Amino acid sequence: MEDKLIRGKVIADEIIAELREEVSSLKEKSGKVPGLAVVLIGEDPASQVYVNSKEKMANSLGYHSVKIVLPLDSSQEAVLAVVEELNNDPAIHGILVQSPPPPQIDEEQIILNINPQKDVDGFHPSNVGLVFTGAKDGFPPCTPWGCLELLKRSKVETKGKHAVIVGRSNIVGKPMASLMIQKGVDSTVTICHSRTADLGAEIRRADIVIAAVGIPEFITGDMVSEGTVVIDVGINRVDDETRPRGYRLCGDVDFESVAPKASLITPVPGGVGPMTIAMLMSNTLLAFKRIENIG
Amino acid sequence: MEDKLIRGKVIADEIIAELREEVSSLKEKSGKVPGLAVVLIGEDPASQVYVNSKEKMANSLGYHSVKIVLPLDSSQEAVLAVVEELNNDPAIHGILVQSPPPPQIDEEQIILNINPQKDVDGFHPSNVGLVFTGAKDGFPPCTPWGCLELLKRSKVETKGKHAVIVGRSNIVGKPMASLMIQKGVDSTVTICHSRTADLGAEIRRADIVIAAVGIPEFITGDMVSEGTVVIDVGINRVDDETRPRGYRLCGDVDFESVAPKASLITPVPGGVGPMTIAMLMSNTLLAFKRIENIG
Numbered sequence: 001m002e003d004k005l006i007r008g009k010v011i012a013d014e015i016i017a018e019l020r021e022e023v024s025s026l027k028e029k030s031g032k033v034p035g036l037a038v039v040l041i042g043e044d045p046a047s048q049v050y051v052n053s054k055e056k057m058a059n060s061l062g063y064h065s066v067k068i069v070l071p072l073d074s075s076q077e078a079v080l081a082v083v084e085e086l087n088n089d090p091a092i093h094g095i096l097v098q099s100p101p102p103p104q105i106d107e108e109q110i111i112l113n114i115n116p117q118k119d120v121d122g123f124h125p126s127n128v129g130l131v132f133t134g135a136k137d138g139f140p141p142c143t144p145w146g147c148l149e150l151l152k153r154s155k156v157e158t159k160g161k162h163a164v165i166v167g168r169s170n171i172v173g174k175p176m177a178s179l180m181i182q183k184g185v186d187s188t189v190t191i192c193h194s195r196t197a198d199l200g201a202e203i204r205r206a207d208i209v210i211a212a213v214g215i216p217e218f219i220t221g222d223m224v225s226e227g228t229v230v231i232d233v234g235i236n237r238v239d240d241e242t243r244p245r246g247y248r249l250c251g252d253v254d255f256e257s258v259a260p261k262a263s264l265i266t267p268v269p270g271g272v273g274p275m276t277i278a279m280l281m282s283n284t285l286l287a288f289k290r291i292e293n294i295g
Numbered sequence: 296m297e298d299k300l301i302r303g304k305v306i307a308d309e310i311i312a313e314l315r316e317e318v319s320s321l322k323e324k325s326g327k328v329p330g331l332a333v334v335l336i337g338e339d340p341a342s343q344v345y346v347n348s349k350e351k352m353a354n355s356l357g358y359h360s361v362k363i364v365l366p367l368d369s370s371q372e373a374v375l376a377v378v379e380e381l382n383n384d385p386a387i388h389g390i391l392v393q394s395p396p397p398p399q400i401d402e403e404q405i406i407l408n409i410n411p412q413k414d415v416d417g418f419h420p421s422n423v424g425l426v427f428t429g430a431k432d433g434f435p436p437c438t439p440w441g442c443l444e445l446l447k448r449s450k451v452e453t454k455g456k457h458a459v460i461v462g463r464s465n466i467v468g469k470p471m472a473s474l475m476i477q478k479g480v481d482s483t484v485t486i487c488h489s490r491t492a493d494l495g496a497e498i499r500r501a502d503i504v505i506a507a508v509g510i511p512e513f514i515t516g517d518m519v520s521e522g523t524v525v526i527d528v529g530i531n532r533v534d535d536e537t538r539p540r541g542y543r544l545c546g547d548v549d550f551e552s553v554a555p556k557a558s559l560i561t562p563v564p565g566g567v568g569p570m571t572i573a574m575l576m577s578n579t580l581l582a583f584k585r586i587e588n589i590g
Contacts, residue, residue: 108430124421124424125420125421125422125423125424125425125428125430125433126419126420126421126424127420127424128420128423128424128427128428129419129420129421129422129423129424129425129427130420130424132423132424132427132465132469132473133420133423133465133469134465135403135420138420159490160490160491160492161492162492168476170427170428170429174427174428174476177472177476177486178427181463181469181472181486181488186488186490188485188486188487188488188490188491188492188497189485189486190483190484190485190486191472191476191483191484191485192483193476193481193483195454195455195481195483196455196483197455197456197457197483202483
């Protein structure tokens with residue numbers, strides 16, 4: 001079993017070590033470092049955890065890191081004003097507004113107002129379009145890009161392979177498809193979702209399955225063929241009285257029944273999860289190099 | 296056979312009649328009409344034919360229609376200057392630069408400089424992204440949108456059906472996938488391309504196949520299951536000495552072997568072809584209504 005695991009944590013650490021080295025060498029050359037600004041509206045505990053870990057990681061890499069916490073009742077105008085300030089701040093190369101914002105905030109409009117060159121989350125429509133058309137100057141969203149990086153660094157052949165993506169969210173499913181069909185990756189891609197007639201039949205045809213539906217242990221062993229590579233993007237909490245916290249974390253894949261059939265599989269936690277933040281740091285470095293025209 | 300044909304010409308004429316009526320009623324209300332500008336660089340005969348037919352159609356619908364022909368040796372700056380002028384022209388709601396431009400022109404940069412609100416071809420990355428994410432304010436590219444409209448007006452069920460798209464071009468294949476996975480259309484979508492391992496096996500699983508590879512009669516009867524709906528985007532010239540012109544037009548689908556198995560099929564010519572210009576006119580009307588905030 002052990003040698004089937006795609007250890008996201010290990011791969012993310014590798015990437016982070018590479019980034020640290022590159023940042024340090026670019027700093028020596030240019031005297032400059034990448035700057036990442038994270039905007040948090042309100043103090044939602046889960047969002048705080050995410051934001052703090054991004055800040056901590058950016059600091060540990062030697063980035064200039066800015067955390068801006070706005071009051072929960074901030075107006076749209078106030079958030080837009082902060083975004084505008086960050087757009088114009090030459091020390092900031094990456095901007096992200098932690099999702100979800102409170103209900104009075106129009107998130108789509110906020111994203112539209114982030115300078116696409118600093119949109120390291122890759123959610124601005126123009127970045128979505130650039131990645132989809134295979135242009136080189138977009139930012140792929142961090143989670144699907146992390147999945148692709150897991151495949152690459154695990155030496156999984158993607159060319160001519162059938163990748164089945166379960167889920168069509170704008171954050172994972174669609175951009176994952178967008179990356180998998182590009183030249184160089186060259187997978188045949190099927191995108192499944194809640195309206196798919198026979199999900200098992202689709203997944204059983206996959207060489208690579210990427211699960212991003214947000215339903216705990218939704219994909220079971222009977223739906224997967226022998227030898228499939230399984231990437232599980234889901235992170236779900238399910239009640240578990242045997243655990244001290246009263247819950248356990250699990251993916252969208254039923255690990256117990258799927259792992260025996262998979263050739264490779266990401267565990268949850270410790271699979272895709274750690275990659276998202278690594279790719280955010282990677283996108284921030286990329287933004288820095290593009291804006292400063294170095295590296 | 297006759298009742299299997301999806302007659303694009305007839306459907307396009309229906310759409311054009313609807314547009315004509317709407318334009319006339321909006322003109323009565325507002326005193327304004329949609330304005331379409333088509334920019335042609337050089338005098339390539341095929342491009343001239345396309346541009347002239349767009350101009351003629353726009354005129355026949357009562358649009359304000361502008362054709363700008365620039366010299367073949369125009370500089371990038373000269374083309375950008377024309378685009379900028381059209382961006383700022385309040386009588387113009389839709390702008391397109393006929394493809395392909397001469398080699399000294401960077402087409403991608405030209406498209407990036409068209410105001411996305413006037414990008415009725417739907418090729419600006421921000422429109423590509425808006426359509427992919429399912430936002431309502433993009434412009435779908437005309438040909439794939441025409442294919443979807445053919446399916447709708449032929450009462451083909453798409454929800455939960457398996458659509459197999461053959462080809463991953465930015466003009467047809469990718470945006471076609473983008474439209475077919477959206478909520479409301481709800482197809483399970485497979486995107487195939489030159490690297491796909493067993494194309495026949497993929498297509499045989501399709502309820503709907505959309506062929507856009509640009510290879511004459513590439514998809515043959517043995518690759519298609521009984522009852523499939525077949526949309527053929529290809530328009531290819533093949534030598535044919537029995538024809539007065541010395542060639543005939545054919546699609547990417549081998550009509551003779553596929554049609555007997557298809558439940559519905561688009562002929563070439565007269566299938567998808569006439570839809571592209573109809574959807575261009577439709578996008579121009581849409582741009583007009585958005586910019587003028589009417590209708």
